[in-house]
Amino acid sequence: MVELRQVSKRFGSHEALKDASFSIKAGEFMTFLGPSGCGKTTCLRLISGFDTPTSGRIFIDGKDVTFDPPYRRNVNQVFQNYALFPHLTIYENIAFGLLMKRIAPPDITRRVQRVLEMTALSDFVNRKPAQLSGGQRQRVALARAIVCEPKVLLLDEPLSALDAKLRTQMRTELKQLQKKLGITFIYVTHDQEEALTMSDRVAVINAGRVEQIGTVSEIYYKPATRFVASFIGDTNIVEAQILSSDSGMLRCRLEGGLELHVRRQESHASAKILLSLRPEKIRLHRIDPGGVNSFSCQVAMEVFRGAVDELTLTAQGNLQLGAILANDGNAGTDFHEGDQVFASIQPEDIHIVEE
Ligand SMILES: Nc1ncnc2c1ncn2[C@@H]1O[C@H](COP(=O)(O)OP(=O)(O)O)[C@@H](O)[C@H]1O
Ligand SMILES: [Mg+2]
Incomplete structure (x- = not known):
């Protein structure tokens, strides 16, 4: 579904991503895991099209999208700060993307209803974002992204604004939702526990370099490097x-x-x-x-x-x-x-x- 071939990204003299090559299967829950500043967001922005690589190619669903703008890629992103419209109701926030795409009104109603049920937000349709809890806002951000039915959903540390208890609960909800939808998720986090509990596979990134890609048990029990071994769990x-x-x-x-x-x-x-x-x-x-x-x-x-x-x-x-x-x-x-x-x-x- 998503493939990177020898992708590098330089900011001035700083190489934020070095020669990344990997592919992500359709329906997979893939996580980019690594410490702050290692290049996770950079990698996500290259896939979403908010940035272009210095070298290398990016493919989505078999098509070379390296220089395509975000709206020409069938991807959607959930941002760390949610980026909801404060003056719109929850319903309007979720429907917004479909309106922009000029979807027929009856279809909009049907699709929004379905996503509202899926994210347990049906009771809040007429509220504004400020009238919701952190966890509910986070679900609105998610609902707004999945209602557009992207092939790939990109999530950049989406749980970091929540308190510890809610974060743990949302992990399970996110994972179940992803299974139900069958959408490819690319998830970014610096939290190894989040990565281990939700992902099918994890790419461990250190200083711009992908040090290992594998299933959660592979990276835990067969770490390739000192960094991977110490970053994932205690060792x-x-x-x-x-x-x-x-x-x-x-x-x-x-x-x-x-x-x-x-x-x-x-x-x-x-x-x-x-x-x-x-x-x-x-x-x-x-x-x-x-x-x-x-x-x-x-x-x-x-x-x-x-x-x-x-x-x-x-x-x-x-x-x-x-x-x-x-x-x-x-x-x-x-x-x-x-x-x-x-x-x-x-x-x-x-x-x-x-x-
Ligand atoms: N637009 C930019 N201009 C210059 N440097 C940047 C830019 N974006 C990111 N960087 C640098 O690239 C590195 C990786 O950043 P980022 O991908 O945001 O890390 P992460 O998301 O893993 O915390 C950091 O050192 C950051 O300062
Ligand atoms: Mg980041």
């Missing part, structure tokens, strides 16, 4: 040296001296590597469970987080590792500061990442 990044390799397994010495087995992966050009160990993949035991990858350590710190405990472990050579344990009420999983314990991690749960 332990540890430098290591490959000591030997045989039959699909690498023996590695971590900084501090601890030796672990790592399932062999494609990317390890040199003997020096970076490992990512997710804290929830580290298991703790009172007695040595034996087998590969069990090692003794001490619980240096314990932070209660309700459903889970966050522990800091100190292993051989003063190596610090974060671990997360479920507070499931099992006596065998109740560990405290100062406890001398054994930790273990499966070789396939350690991932080699690029710098």
